[in-house]
Amino acid sequence: MIRPADLSLIHLVGRVNQGIRREMRFRLARGGTVSVQEYTALALLRESPGLSNAELARRSLVTPQSMIEILVKLEQRGLVSREVDPAHGRVLRSRLTAHAEGLLDKVEPEMVALQEEMLADVSAEQREVILDGLLRAMVKLSAGLAGSTRAE
Amino acid sequence: MIRPADLSLIHLVGRVNQGIRREMRFRLARGGTVSVQEYTALALLRESPGLSNAELARRSLVTPQSMIEILVKLEQRGLVSREVDPAHGRVLRSRLTAHAEGLLDKVEPEMVALQEEMLADVSAEQREVILDGLLRAMVKLSAGLAGSTRAE
DNA sequence: CCAATTTCAGAGTAACTGATATCG
DNA sequence: CCGATATCAGTTACTCTGAAATTG
Numbered sequence: 001m002i003r004p005a006d007l008s009l010i011h012l013v014g015r016v017n018q019g020i021r022r023e024m025r026f027r028l029a030r031g032g033t034v035s036v037q038e039y040t041a042l043a044l045l046r047e048s049p050g051l052s053n054a055e056l057a058r059r060s061l062v063t064p065q066s067m068i069e070i071l072v073k074l075e076q077r078g079l080v081s082r083e084v085d086p087a088h089g090r091v092l093r094s095r096l097t098a099h100a101e102g103l104l105d106k107v108e109p110e111m112v113a114l115q116e117e118m119l120a121d122v123s124a125e126q127r128e129v130i131l132d133g134l135l136r137a138m139v140k141l142s143a144g145l146a147g148s149t150r151a152e
Numbered sequence: 153m154i155r156p157a158d159l160s161l162i163h164l165v166g167r168v169n170q171g172i173r174r175e176m177r178f179r180l181a182r183g184g185t186v187s188v189q190e191y192t193a194l195a196l197l198r199e200s201p202g203l204s205n206a207e208l209a210r211r212s213l214v215t216p217q218s219m220i221e222i223l224v225k226l227e228q229r230g231l232v233s234r235e236v237d238p239a240h241g242r243v244l245r246s247r248l249t250a251h252a253e254g255l256l257d258k259v260e261p262e263m264v265a266l267q268e269e270m271l272a273d274v275s276a277e278q279r280e281v282i283l284d285g286l287l288r289a290m291v292k293l294s295a296g297l298a299g300s301t302r303a304e
Numbered sequence: 305c306c307a308a309t310t311t312c313a314g315a316g317t318a319a320c321t322g323a324t325a326t327c328g
Numbered sequence: 329c330c331g332a333t334a335t336c337a338g339t340t341a342c343t344c345t346g347a348a349a350t351t352g
Binding site: 008009010011012013014015016017018019020021022023024040043044059060061062111114115117118119120121122126127129130131132133134135136137138139140141142 | 160161162163164165166167168169170171172173174175176192195196211212213214263266267269270271272273274278279281282283284285286287288289290291292293294297
């Protein structure tokens with residue numbers, strides 16, 4: 001017999017994510033005019049400059065085809081610059097432009113505020129535990145459990 | 153100055169969610185032929201039978217227009233039956249059909265397995281803390297922080 | 305020749321905004 | 329008349345699968 005709690009985490013993550021995206025969309029609409037998906041990619045690039053499209057895709061758990069679409073758009077809008085990797089002529093490494101840095105500086109305080117409001121009733125210790133747990137979950141998901149990345 | 157850790161949780165939830173949905177889509181493709189979005193609604197209805205469209209939407213943090221689309225499709229496919237609330241002629245209360253119960257019985261073990269694989273390195277105590285924390289976050293998000301539901 | 309990366313093209317899923325009608 | 333619900337219609341956001349070219 002499956003108890004309700006057995007499945008609550010995967011559902012709960014989905015709902016919380018939906019709530020977060022909803023709020024992000026709303027708040028991003030004022031500031032810059034970047035979509036949630038674009039903001040997310042920019043934030044990742046700020047934290048890890050020089051990532052390639054393939055690397056960005058892996059870290060975001062999406063296909064490279066999905067990521068390239070975001071990346072190309074960001075490049076066209078002058079938010080990202082891409083340069084050939086000197087060690088591997090096929091790889092293009094992405095970095096934020098000054099414009100993007102400025103945009104993030106303007107927008108990130110709002111995102112921090114969102115997170116703070118959302119976690120108002122969650123202690124610092126509890127946040128650490130959650131962060132650690134979700135990170136472990138992401139490692140497993142990245143490894144490609146039984147599904148999408150079938151080991152042959 | 154914004155430290156990287158300041159924003160990690162909202163991003164981490166997004167990535168974990170993406171990983172979960174990716175796996176769910178893959179595993180659901182075999183069993184029933186329900187989409188992730190449909191499965192999620194069915195699971196919620198099993199846990200809370202008799203919810204109206206508006207209630208389902210609120211619990212899922214989506215608009216009623218988004219939810220009605222799923223619900224109508226499920227009804228057409230014979231997975232959900234809807235009846236007028238005797239106390240309020242406008243409200244339609246949804247319940248799973250026997251067919252849907254059978255489908256969930258077949259599919260849920262796979263979803264439980266997914267959650268177990270994903271949380272393999274997370275202790276029972278840690279899961280409790282995460283569950284509690286995300287629930288608190290969802291309460292805040294449901295209340296409509298500063299954004300989408302602007303209090304005038 | 306093989307593995308990884310990039311990227312074009314088309315498709316499908318999922319969520320949204322706006323507007324209308326009904327019920328209490 | 330107001331607030332909540334249901335729902336039609338059109339649109340936008342996001343991700344995927346398939347296929348082709350390039351590099352080491």
